[in-house]
Amino acid sequence: MKTLFSSISFTVGVGLGMLSGRIGYVGSHLTQLLIMGNRQPFWITPSDLGMSAEEVEFPSRDGIMLRGWFIPRASSDGSPAPTIVFVHGWPWNRLGNRAGSTLIHDQSVDFLGPAKALHEAGFNVLLFDLRNHGTSDTALPVTMGVHEARDFADAVAMLRQRNDVAGGRIGAIGYSMGANSLIYGIPLCQPICAAIAIQPVRITTFARNFTRMLLGPIGPSLFNAAVPLHRALGGPPLTQVNPASVAYDLGETEVLYVQGSGDRWGTLEDVQAMADATPHTHPVVVVPSTERYGGYHYVNEQIDSVIAFFQQRLVLEQVVGGDVG
Structure with a gap:
């Protein structure tokens, strides 16, 4: 085929x-x-950064087998812990992006560095490949977040079956198509406490x-x-793939939107429209950049702020509210 x-x-x-x-x-x-999509080979593994990782495989609701790595929090004793899901962009994989794998003028984007920081801060981390990418199954065509939203929702369903995951304390970070996948997918798997949507696109x-x-x-x-x-x-219909049209369904999830100032492919206007339609959000974080990839580096460059964002919403607020499971 x-x-x-x-x-x-x-x-x-x-x-x-x-x-x-x-x-x-x-x-x-x-x-x-x-x-x-694309099938970038893996160029590094969690063990290269001193992290143990469990190979996981789980089905999407339409029968697609998805694969990834579950990285337990540092010093895990097996008790339920908050968990962060990374959702990659197009045409990347669970590690992020390695420059030069396509004809696109791109840059490398690293997920393992911030995953390790979150792991050391007490979060489990799930890195997985969306359909048509990495080692997950083929399900043509790529839909820039619409069908991929099912993959995110079913990744969350898999996590909630684990004894070491606090099912009510899950957050996510999505990049480009992955950010679209969050906006389309979070309403399918609530509650999701918080999400960072990096340069979603119309x-x-x-x-x-x-x-x-x-x-x-x-x-x-x-x-x-x-x-x-x-x-x-x-x-x-690709003309209808506009996350702003469904962002009002994000409900109680607190979403932080990030957009590069010099992005030549997406626009701040489109991302602002998504933020305006989101019930619980913050002012859009505008990252100084001269091209699209500058915005993608936000998590790596501001990892302390990212950890604080998730600690506030997945740990402190849940403890105050009495939901720690």
Whole structure:
């Protein structure tokens, strides 16, 4: 099946690329990423940072097998503890992103560093691969958060079956598509105490800016030409993928939105609209940056603030409220 869709997407890209020379190859590559995601190999493991990790495997509600690492809190005695779930972006994996794995002009984004800091601060951590990424199963197409929301919700369901997880004290950090997945997915698995949504995107904005930057003026047309194939494979109407339209369903979850000031693919205006629609939120954190990846480094660069955010909402407020299980 993968070969078939590779051939189809290559044909789409090359056929359109005949109008624009070498752009055809890049267009083909981006079409494949849009539909099939990516399978970045692991370049580091928790043990490399001195952490023990349990290999976990669990089904999504539509039968997709998902895989990841559960990292227990430091000095865990097996009693229930608060837990943070990392939800990666497109086309990354449970470790974050390793620069150079695609034709996208990108930077490395590290999850294990902040995961270790959270682990040492008393949190369990779950790192897992969304469908079509890492070692999780294939379920075409990538939907930029709509179907991936099921993966997050079922990761939470798996955690709540564990004796070492306090089921009422779960938080999450999502990046780009992963942030979209949180906004779409949290209403499916409440209660989620708190979440950090880093540069979620409205797909029409992201696709227009992203493809124009990589392919020039013809970029948005190339993207639009791939949309019928995406829909034929069961994808949602991409023009309707806008987290602001569902953010009011986040209920009691406290959400901190983060957006880079120099992001050329997403916009502060779109993220502000999501924050405005969220019942419990903070002023959007605007990270000084000159491109999109600067915003992704917020968690690594502000890890003390991130830990304090989750300690306040998953530990202190829950103890005061009497919910520690």
